[in-house]
Amino acid sequence: MTTTIVAGRSHEVNVPSAAKVFIAVLWRDIYVTSRQLPSFFARVALQPLLLLFIFGRVLTSLGYASADYASLLFPGILGLTLAMSAVQSIAVPLTMDFGWTKELEDRLLAPMPVWLLGLEKLVFAAVNALIAAVLTVPAGLLILWSIPWRTDGIPLLIAVLVLGSLASAAIGLTLGVIVPPARIGMLLTVIFTPLLFTGASQYPWPSLSGMRWxxxxxxxxxxxxxxxxxxxxxxxxxPHIPSWICLAALAGSTVLLGGIGLWGFGRRAFD
Known part of the structure; x- marks a missing residue:
């Protein structure tokens, strides 16, 4: 709360805390996205669900893949949808904001630190990713008719989804502040495609022991x-990587890439 003096009279002006501004900005972004939920889900999940349909349904029906492969594939596609949703929700819009739309300039006037605005972008992308992952479950059930599910695995499932969404959002934030606006096409092709096929979504990581490189x-x-x-x-x-290694790697990626992304966000904002 601050006090201003005008013509001999004092007026108390309520200045919202940075936390309240953070929540208000985050809620506004979530509300806007919720009004465009079908187009949002189609944009971020169409490619992973097509992969699930072709590899998990078509190839298994034709006998080119075993029926068990669909159960192996679904967790990978779920993770891929989560990751790509987070990356796309922040990387491309942020590149455009720093480029020609200049929409970010209005947000920078909000009464909160610049780094907190960058954190809001990261959290918003993570929320988008979680929404996309939740919607992928019934979509996967519709495509495959049955999906693997374990009640005992729910705590680990939630932990991986939350940490995975944050780590993926940190990747998107870092890409969004590093890639120049003129290279946005490169962001979509040269970077997203390798992320798509090197994320072990279509195969278990331990099975690659014969291809060490x-x-x-x-x-x-x-x-x-x-x-x-x-x-x-x-x-x-x-066969899979031990769960504690996965959680540690995701937490480390969030801290490392999130720190780099927030630092770069501050530099780009002041420029």
Whole structure:
């Protein structure tokens, strides 16, 4: 609360706290997205669900893949949808905001630190990812007719989804502040495509032991630990990376990439 003096009279002006402003901005973004939920889900989940249909339904029906492959594939597609939703929800809009739309300039006038505005972008992308993941479950059930599910795995499932959404949002934030607006096409093709196919969504990571170089490459992708963590929660009989390693890797990725992204966000905002 601050006090201003005008013509000999004092007036108390209520200045909202940074936390209240953060929640208000976050809620506004969520509300706007909720009004466009069908188009949002189609934009972020169409490609993963098509992969699930082709690999999990078509190929298994034709006999080119075993019926068990669909159970192995679903956790990976769930993780892929989560990750790509978070990355796309922040990377492309942020690149455009810093480029030609300048929409971010209005947000920078809000009474909260610049880094907190960057954190709001990250949390908003994570919320979007969680919504997309929740919607993927009934969509997967519709496509495959049955999906793997374990009540005992729910705590691990929730932990992987939350940490995975934050880690993926941190990836998107970092990309959004690093990639120049003129290179937005590169962001969509050169970066997103490798993330899509090196995240162990279509295969268990331990099965790559015969291709050591590719196994090392996929280990550098945080999405791998989302896919493997979800397999540990839903289909633990399938060989997978230990769940504690997945959680530690996702937490570390969130801190490291989130820190880099927030630092870059502050620099771009002041520029």
């Amino acid at each position: 590719f196994q090392i490459l996929t280990a550098a992708n945080p999405i791998t630990y989302i896919s493997e963590g979800l397999r540990a929660a839903l289909v633990p009989k399938v």
